[in-house]
Structures are given as structure tokens and as C-alpha cells.
Amino acid sequence: MTRHYADGSVDALAWEDVVEVRVVGNSPGGGAGTPAAGTATGAAGDAEADVLYILLDREGQGCVVPRSATDGxxxxxxxxxxxxxxxxLSAAMDAARGSSVVVWRSPDPPSALPDLEYD
Structure with a gap:
């Protein structure tokens, strides 16, 4: 998953690293909801997107995708x-006006790093 912004910045996250999916809806006044700390709020032009998908990895880094940028x-x-x-997901999109709703978390606990022995 990669998102390119108008200012040249890029959010990228491998699908296998996704551990949480959130839906953030704009408030009825049109302002975007506040994404989690450390995530981008989007580029100019995202104001018309009424829903943002936020995909996060284990470290809390993520990729913000407006509904207008999604496809099948x-x-x-x-x-x-x-x-x-x-x-x-559908219910969260309807209910997430001005708030963030977690719609999915990985059912697997974080895996420990293997002990590697070096010669």
C-alpha cells in the first residue's frame, strides 16, 4: 500500500505489516477527524473525502487513504x-462522523524475533 501526496511525500505500508484498520469520518462541519498521532492528514483535495482509512503497523506507523482514492x-x-x-466496516463508515473507529485488529499476537546464532 503506497500513497503519494501532492507535496511529494509518500506513505507506504506492506499489507503483511498491517495490524489495525481504522475509519475516520469528517465532522458534519466538513473538517477532517483527527487521525492517530504519527499519521499524515492527507494532501490538498482530501477535504471532499468524507471517510479516511488508516492502516497501521505494530510501531504505530501507517498509511492514510481517503475513500476517494480507493478502488475495488x-x-x-x-x-x-x-x-x-x-x-x-460499513457500519463504521456510517458512524465515524468526527471520530475514529477501529474496524479490525490482527488476531495474532506480535511474533517474537527468532534468536539468531552467528558463527
Whole structure:
């Protein structure tokens, strides 16, 4: 998952590193909801996007994707996250006005790094 901004900056996150998906809705007044600390708020032109998807990794770094930038492939890929619930996503999109709703978290606990022995 890669998102390019108008200012030249880039958010990137590998799908296998995604551990949480949030939906953030704009407040009824049109201002964007506040994403998690450390995430970007988007480029100019995102104001018309009424929903943002925030995908986070284990360190809290993420990729912010406005609904206007999504396509069928993005939504299909979300479906392949373990135990992802499309009904919960739909409900969150309706309920997330001015707030952030966690719609999915990885069911697997963080895996420990293997002990590597060097000769």
C-alpha cells in the first residue's frame, strides 16, 4: 500500500505489516477527524473525502487513504485480512462522523524475533 501526496511525500505500508484498520469520518462541519498521532492528514483535495482509512503497523506507523482514492482492489485486499468483517466496516463508515473507529485488529499476537546464532 503506497500513497503519494501532492507535496511529494509518500506513505507506504506492506499489507503483511498491517495490524489495525481504522475509519475516520469528517465532522458534519466538513473538517477532517483527527487521525492517530504519527499519521499524515492527507494532501490538498482530501477535504471532499468524507471517510479516511488508516492502516497501521505494530510501531504505530501507517498509511492514510481517503475513500476517494480507493478502488475495488483496495477493498478486496481488506477482505483478505484475517477475520475482516465488511459489515463492521460499513457500519463504521456510517458512524465515524468526527471520530475514529477501529474496524479490525490482527488476531495474532506480535511474533517474537527468532534468536539468531552467528558463527
Amino acid at each position: 482492489a483496495f477493498l478486496s485486499r481488506l477482505r483478505y485480512l484475517p477475520d475482516f468483517d465488511l459489515d463492521r
